[in-house]
Amino acid sequence: MPTPAAPPPAPVVDPVAPVLAWYDEHARELPWRAPDRTPWGVLVSEVMLQQTPVARVEPAWRAWLERWPTPADLAAAPTSDVLRAWDRLGYPRRALRLQECARVLVERHGGHVPDDEAALLTLPGIGAYTAAAVRAFAFGRRAVVLDTNVRRVLARAVDGVALPAPAQTVAEVARAAALVPADDATAARWAQASMELGALVCTARAPRCPQCPLASSCRWLAAGRPDDAHAHRRRAQPWAGTDRQVRGRVMALLRGAPEPVPAAALSDAWPDTAQRDRCVRSLVADGLVAELDTPDGPAYALPA
DNA sequence: GAGACGTGGCC
DNA sequence: TGGCCAAGTCT
Structure with a gap:
């Protein structure tokens, strides 16, 4: 009897079919998933x-699309x-960046959202995740959509750990890519479904394992839901008194x-002069604030 | 590649 | 109560 030269890989149940079936029953009705959505609406x-x-x-999305239904509208x-x-x-x-993106779409793409990933990646504010998501959700094309939800689902179901590593690795992307169904429609649906599972069931805190379509095969659940090995790995997000808050x-x-706000009146926003000045300067440098010269001295406003 | 970058709700 | 977290991107 021939025997395998090497032990077979640990059996891993393909998560795609159960997750797709679950999604059919539990998908939220979100406006950017409605049949009348546009690629621009998806991108926004x-x-x-x-x-x-x-x-x-x-609510912000609804108001935004009502007001600026096309890239040309936002660009102007x-x-x-x-x-x-x-x-x-x-x-x-x-x-x-979204407005810059709209202007690029008008100037270089005929006012339309492109459907190829390379073109999407050149757009301001569009990185690897968003380019893949737009391709899948707006155009129904195959893409490797790997966001924090999908990363967590795969970390648990496949790797058996509570949370994904802090930084995404090439190997992790390759593993995720290998799971993506070959055809466009199913791949796009897998992207949506795996994200939805992470958002509704396989949540960061208090996951609802009894409701999970992967419960019978999840390595993390089978192991007794061990705690995150990297506990406390995340830096505490800064809060009170930080530049971020002042900005x-x-x-x-x-x-x-x-109306433009005189420099002196900015003290209403933050009392510490040095920190406030530093933050205002950074906001001006970022293009988020305009500095105007008035007869009474400098004043600040949102950029025209 | 670590760090910056807003805001608010939840357990 | 307050640390943690939310469909990341850019430098």
Whole structure:
């Protein structure tokens, strides 16, 4: 009897079919998934969803697409309007880049969102994740969509660990790519379904394993859901008193100001002069704030 | 590749 | 109560 020269690899149940079936039953109805969505709408949703929860994005997305339904509309808008519409979604540089992106689409892509990954990757604010997501969700094409949700699902189900490594590796992308179904439609659906599973069931905290379609094959669950081996690996996110918070305060003040704000009045945003000045300078350098010369001295406003 | 970059809700 | 987390990107 011939015997294998090497032990067979550990059996791993293919997660794709169970997750697709689960998604058929449990997918949320989100506006950027509606049949009448446009590639531009999908792109806007993906940028807004970068580090911002669905619940806060949904109303902002609806208002945004109502106001600027095409890239040309956003490209032509005053940046101050764009930043005010972004409101408190956070990371306002995303709004700036989204408008830059719209202008590139108008100037170089006929006002349309391209469907190939290389072209998408050249757009401002579009990185590896978003390029893949737009390709899959807007155009139904095959792409390796590897976001924090998918990374967590695969870390648990396949690797048997609580959380993925802090940094994404080439090997991890290759492993994820190997799981992506070959045909466009199924690949796009797998991307959506695996993300949804991570968002609704295989969550970072308090995962709902009894409701998981992978419960019978998940290595992490089988191992008794061991704790994260890299516990405390993440730096605590800075909060009180940081430049990040001060920048947010300044932006909030300027969003609410109908007229340019004199330099002295910026103290309402933050009392510490040195830190405030440093932050205002960085905001000007980032293009998020305009410095104007007035007869009474410098004043600040959202960029026109 | 580590660090910067907003905001708010949840357990 | 407050640390952790949310569909990342850029430098």
